[in-house]
Amino acid sequence: MTGQGATPAAPGSAAPAAAGEFGRIDRYLKPLAQGYPGAFGLTDDAGTVAVPAGMELVVTTDAMVAGVHFLPDDPPEDIAAKLLRVNLSDLAAKGAVPLAYSLVTALPRDCAEDWLARFCAGLGEDQRRYGIHLLGGDSVSTSGPVTLTVSALGLVPAGRMVRRAGARPGDLVFLTGTVGDAALALLRVLGREPAALPLAADWAPLVARLRRPEPRLAFAPALRELASAGLDVSDGLVADLGHIAAVSGVAIEIRADRLPLSAAARTLLAAAPDLLATVLTGGDDYELAFTAPAAREAAVLAAGRACGVSVTGIGRVLAGGPAVTVLDAAGAPLPLDRPGWQHF
Amino acid sequence: MTGQGATPAAPGSAAPAAAGEFGRIDRYLKPLAQGYPGAFGLTDDAGTVAVPAGMELVVTTDAMVAGVHFLPDDPPEDIAAKLLRVNLSDLAAKGAVPLAYSLVTALPRDCAEDWLARFCAGLGEDQRRYGIHLLGGDSVSTSGPVTLTVSALGLVPAGRMVRRAGARPGDLVFLTGTVGDAALALLRVLGREPAALPLAADWAPLVARLRRPEPRLAFAPALRELASAGLDVSDGLVADLGHIAAVSGVAIEIRADRLPLSAAARTLLAAAPDLLATVLTGGDDYELAFTAPAAREAAVLAAGRACGVSVTGIGRVLAGGPAVTVLDAAGAPLPLDRPGWQHF
Known part of the structure; x- marks a missing residue:
């Protein structure tokens, strides 16, 4: 872990901040590295990762910027949870078991110590929940918005990472x-939900899903055994299935009436059917979307039951150009003119 | 490699930028991942790293922010070189052989395509020079300054990473x-060099060292065999030796008259002796500072000659401390009241 010493391009600015930064590393970050020997208690420039024979490392990196990926006044614990979980979700989608992560914080100089304390408390809570440890990283100052980067490391049997290719x-x-x-919660958070919605709609569980996605790590081993291709839904269901279609060189067809919806989402869609487009193309679900041979359908559903993760069949893979088609209950293609389609 | 899709907190802003971002990834970043199978051509959410039996991975991360770690109008090729080299220098200091790196770019939405093209050209040039490949990463947009993060991965024999502890x-x-x-070049770049300096002083080689440090990868194997502790000089010589002193629990004494100086630095110091403090406490040298048993002195110097890297004995390790003392030619301690001392 290195502090923010660096070229002091702004006269006189680097040194005092650096001193404070080392204190912050001691107080808030070093405890997060306890229990992982390769972090050396964040006393070094680097950490080490031992990879058991027959395994290989999966590396995934996600950055979040205040005002782009989260709202500046979101609770710091939630920001920490989301930062770690979007990376853990990537590991789950690749069939990997979490091991360790690097953290880079770029914080404004006037960032309140309380913010950092709460942010690190959030990291600590999720580290315990998901069995991952802080390995190292960097702490720098910025004149811009809070910018947070996690690079997460996980293990898979060599050559067995679940890929987007393979459908x-x-x-x-x-x-x-x-x-x-x-995506529905985001409409609410931004004050852009349709006026026609019933007052009784309970937004709280939706907002909780936006702020604290649940990485489907429990399903990762089954995914590795059964899936032909997979990823986690971050850009939006249609866009992400489009990634699989593009890299695998296939067409994908899904049925809108088979989409698994929460009770709250179902209530909202009953009142405002146009929200289906939001459901199909909005992002940030962090669920696993994957393909598997039809002969494995029963095994896929049984594996979901066995690990307590609901799994729903929503469509099929067809020969043909990279494309994603959404059919309605009558089997007719839905016209979707939304960002989710942009990759085609 | 993931694009910058994300919570579109700013109305209507995420989708068009994301489309452009995927095009940029195709054009500028995918070529950097060629030749490394575990990057999967940046078509996936993650990359893989195979670690040979008996080896382990060294992970180091350094972030750079415009206005803090480099000047916004520095040539993009130089920024790329510095970003990669400060991470490669960390690997060298740990005795590791470079393998692959993740890159996170947080760029303003109006970042010129030419800037990115030149930045990536700089990365490509140094990838070839140092034998490292792009593994993956993330590309996000920011309302703040350009923020760049590299997490570099290297290999060492298991348990053999050179640490700060061990002196x-x-x-x-x-x-x-x-x-x-x-550090002397930085004075010049910022227009803060002493007025008394001779006009004949040639600043060009100094500025080149500031912008394009040379990671001492050639010496890394010798360092691993011979050093008891080591790091690269980034915060400043005295501060960084202080890190070794603190983590190893020793005192370090160096001799100012034994410091290896370039011809240009020697000319400047002859004209302005006070610049010695800049030499001792300024950062960004990215040379390797290390300790080794006295019995290995001849082997250390021979290893330097064998791999074409000059190595100079500058002091000794004593019981006591943690502290770093700088002695003048007469053996008297120099008073240093500079940021380099802040960690004590």
């Missing part, structure tokens, strides 16, 4: 959990 | 290359 015509398409909750 | 009383202190060049 084949005849495969079925599956989705864990429910879709659209986070 | 013992009786060890000698060594330094590769020359010290102070970058």
